[in-house]
Amino acid sequence: MTATLHDHPHPNMTHADVTRDVVATLQTPSRGYYLALFSAIGLFLVGAVTFLALLKDGLGLAGYTPPVFWSVYITTFVFWVGIGHAGTLISAILFLFRSPWRTAVYRSTEAMTVFAVMTAGLFPIIHIGRQWIFYWLLPYPNQRWLWPNFKSPLIWDVFAISTYLTVSTTFLVVGLVPDIAAVRDKMTGWRKKLYSALSIGWTGADSQWRHYSRGYLYLAALATPLVLSVHSVVSWDFAMSIIPGWHGTIFAPYFVAGAIYSGIGMVLTLVIPLRKVLKIEHMITEYHFDNLAKLTLLTGSILFYAYAMEYFVGWYSSNIFEQTTFWRRAFGPQWWSGWTMIICNAFVSQLLWFKKIRTNLTSLFVISIFINIGMWFERYVIITSSLANDFLPFAWGQMNPTWADWGILVGSFGWFGMYFLLFARTFPVVAIQEIKEMIPMPRRKKGAH
Amino acid sequence: MAKMMSGVLGAFKYEDAAVDAIKGLKAKGFKDLTVYSAAPNHHLEEALDQPVSWVRAFTLIGGLTGCAAGFGMTLWMSYDWPLMVGGKPIGAIPPYVVLGFELTILYGALSTVAGVIILSAMKSLKGRPFKPEFSDDTIGIFVPCPPEQRGTVRKFLEDVGSDEVSEHGA
Numbered sequence: 001m002t003a004t005l006h007d008h009p010h011p012n013m014t015h016a017d018v019t020r021d022v023v024a025t026l027q028t029p030s031r032g033y034y035l036a037l038f039s040a041i042g043l044f045l046v047g048a049v050t051f052l053a054l055l056k057d058g059l060g061l062a063g064y065t066p067p068v069f070w071s072v073y074i075t076t077f078v079f080w081v082g083i084g085h086a087g088t089l090i091s092a093i094l095f096l097f098r099s100p101w102r103t104a105v106y107r108s109t110e111a112m113t114v115f116a117v118m119t120a121g122l123f124p125i126i127h128i129g130r131q132w133i134f135y136w137l138l139p140y141p142n143q144r145w146l147w148p149n150f151k152s153p154l155i156w157d158v159f160a161i162s163t164y165l166t167v168s169t170t171f172l173v174v175g176l177v178p179d180i181a182a183v184r185d186k187m188t189g190w191r192k193k194l195y196s197a198l199s200i201g202w203t204g205a206d207s208q209w210r211h212y213s214r215g216y217l218y219l220a221a222l223a224t225p226l227v228l229s230v231h232s233v234v235s236w237d238f239a240m241s242i243i244p245g246w247h248g249t250i251f252a253p254y255f256v257a258g259a260i261y262s263g264i265g266m267v268l269t270l271v272i273p274l275r276k277v278l279k280i281e282h283m284i285t286e287y288h289f290d291n292l293a294k295l296t297l298l299t300g301s302i303l304f305y306a307y308a309m310e311y312f313v314g315w316y317s318s319n320i321f322e323q324t325t326f327w328r329r330a331f332g333p334q335w336w337s338g339w340t341m342i343i344c345n346a347f348v349s350q351l352l353w354f355k356k357i358r359t360n361l362t363s364l365f366v367i368s369i370f371i372n373i374g375m376w377f378e379r380y381v382i383i384t385s386s387l388a389n390d391f392l393p394f395a396w397g398q399m400n401p402t403w404a405d406w407g408i409l410v411g412s413f414g415w416f417g418m419y420f421l422l423f424a425r426t427f428p429v430v431a432i433q434e435i436k437e438m439i440p441m442p443r444r445k446k447g448a449h
Numbered sequence: 450m451a452k453m454m455s456g457v458l459g460a461f462k463y464e465d466a467a468v469d470a471i472k473g474l475k476a477k478g479f480k481d482l483t484v485y486s487a488a489p490n491h492h493l494e495e496a497l498d499q500p501v502s503w504v505r506a507f508t509l510i511g512g513l514t515g516c517a518a519g520f521g522m523t524l525w526m527s528y529d530w531p532l533m534v535g536g537k538p539i540g541a542i543p544p545y546v547v548l549g550f551e552l553t554i555l556y557g558a559l560s561t562v563a564g565v566i567i568l569s570a571m572k573s574l575k576g577r578p579f580k581p582e583f584s585d586d587t588i589g590i591f592v593p594c595p596p597e598q599r600g601t602v603r604k605f606l607e608d609v610g611s612d613e614v615s616e617h618g619a
Contacts, residue, residue, distance in 0.1 A: 163555040178584075204486055441586075
């Protein structure tokens with residue numbers, strides 16, 4: 001019988017099995033890997049060419065239509081920031097809860113976080129139009145000693161996203177060091193030299209573990225409130241204004257739940273094929289997917305509640321502007337986007353009440369695609385429908401995305417996928433040391449302590 | 450290459466044998482042990498009985514510095530070029546809580562990593578032997594001792610259940 005982690009808490013893998021199987025993922029990749037990588041690079045090039053066109057001719061190429069001047073780029077920004085949240089939830093929050101199932105999947109989700117936030121960070125820059133002066137957002141001493149307006153949620157966002165990218169990258173790198181050392185000791189030639197340099201002298205001595213374990217715990221403790229704050233701050237980009245459909249106190253928890261839901265959707269989309277390509281099916285098993293699916297069900301149900309509450313509050317407010325906005329979300333010119341969001345997020349997630357669906361990887365993969373689509377549309381609906389139908393009907397206007405919107409969106413998937421695939425090829429996507437920590441070492445005296 | 454330290458290195462496949470070795474060596478007065486393991490192991494930690502790491506001090510000081518920097522920056526910059534925005538006070542505390550919080554986390558995290566690196570580097574591992582299997586499935590214990598004691602330590606490690614013992618240094 002193949003050794004698996006499925007029968008946790010008494011897995012029958014040894015420490016040597018873990019090192020061997022994870023190091024094997026770094027050997028010559030399959031044809032499927034190269035196909036995925038070159039597809040990602042191709043998509044990225046589509047985005048790069050679109051971006052060059054935007055630089056040359058300006059934002060007029062995108063589908064902005066008065067009064068909708070936040071649209072696909074801000075939608076995609078929020079989408080990618082949200083994707084990152086599941087990674088931090090799994091790597092930091094579930095670490096503090098000592099959740100055993102996180103160990104096999106947290107490295108790939110953490111890498112997903114870093115690359116998703118890197119992708120998200122591009123969008124405000126693309127969106128501002130004159131991309132070459134994006135540094136005006138930062139508090140640097142300029143010619144007239146003017147400073148940014150710190151009362152603006154957009155500046156809060158600059159700090160929140162920069163902090164999130166820095167801290168999540170730090171968390172990923174710190175977690176990688178002992179694993180890189182384990183890989184180093186199995187490699188030969190130039191790769192041994194590379195991993196030796198990257199392992200910064202790690203030997204696993206008690207004097208290193210003593211400080212490392214504490215430091216990792218504190219990093220997790222710091223990352224936990226951070227992840228909750230980041231999407232709250234993103235939600236305040238909208239909620240601090242008085243635009244109908246945005247001005248709600250529910251926005252922060254609603255956005256955080258949605259972010260985690262979308263992130264787990266992306267984890268499923270990435271990890272289901274990845275475990276097959278890297279031949280680590282025995283390490284990331286139905287047990288892990290079942291737990292991921294339960295988390296999806298929880299956050300999907302919170303979203304269901306939030307959607308219902310948004311409509312209820314819109315109606316209960318007796319405010320004609322709120323009521324009109326929500327009416328037009330469901331029955332206005334872009335009704336299809338509103339219903340895509342509700343069906344993909346609120347209803348599709350409810351299928352996960354059934355264990356048969358939670359443990360069937362094909363159905364989980366299909367559901368994860370629905371989640372990705374639904375969560376992109378959620379942001380599209382929130383952003384564009386509220387702007388399109390503000391206070392005065394004569395000023396209403398519908399935006400229609402153009403090739404410049406779609407080109408950048410497609411390119412962002414390529415940019416993200418390219419980094420993720422290169423990471424999976426270069427570094428252990430399964431955390432060697434944390435899985436070993438779960439597996440008891442052999443003892444001479446059975447049951448003795 | 451660093452000069453090899455004089456001592457004895459024992460490799461252990463069994464966790465309880467390594468724990469017995471650590472306890473026995475400490476009882477015999479060997480304090481400066483280096484124990485290698487592929488993952489954190491609380492049985493080894495208990496046997497070593499080391500004080501809690503001071504990384505927490507780095508985290509606390511970094512976090513407090515970040516908090517002060519966040520509020521200090523926003524308030525100073527607001528009063529440096531006073532501009533009324535949205536009818537709010539020039540130095541408005543509630544919106545600045547967000548920046549104070551973000552910089553608390555940022556500085557706290559970066560100083561935690563700095564703390565791990567600085568504190569780990571304070572005990573030099575130069576000259577102490579290491580074997581690649583220690584990052585795989587074996588626990589290593591290096592006992593620094595003068596050449597005349599090596600025989601005694603070697604015998605102790607063999608008796609307690611070490612799978613492989615080697616002597617190092619001049």
